[in-house]
Amino acid sequence: MALDAVPMDFSHGRSFRTAADEAYERLLHEAMAGDQTLFLRADAVEQSGEIGAPILDAPAPVHPYAAGTWARAPRTSDPRARVAPDLRLSPARKH
Numbered sequence: 001m002a003l004d005a006v007p008m009d010f011s012h013g014r015s016f017r018t019a020a021d022e023a024y025e026r027l028l029h030e031a032m033a034g035d036q037t038l039f040l041r042a043d044a045v046e047q048s049g050e051i052g053a054p055i056l057d058a059p060a061p062v063h064p065y066a067a068g069t070w071a072r073a074p075r076t077s078d079p080r081a082r083v084a085p086d087l088r089l090s091p092a093r094k095h
Contacts, residue, residue: 012020021029030038040048 012018027038
């Protein structure tokens with residue numbers, strides 16, 4: 001596979017000959033038109049709260065590390081802690 005730079009010039013106005021709606025303008029229009037695809041049902045909102053609440057109530061500890069590195073997480077029995085390999089970013093990989 002070969003990768004190369006490609007010009008990506010997208011213009012809503014040129015493609016559709018009209019200005020793009022603002023985000024809230026579109027949202028309000030869809031709500032007034034009865035299109036519910038952009039909205040979550042109440043049970044989905046409740047379930048996401050049930051899933052997220054324990055994480056927010058007892059967050060995993062933060063382990064600082066030096067800039068430009070990926071540090072190995074300390075060994076822990078906490079299942080929320082993810083162990084990352086100790087990687088140093090080479091100059092070619094830095095962003």
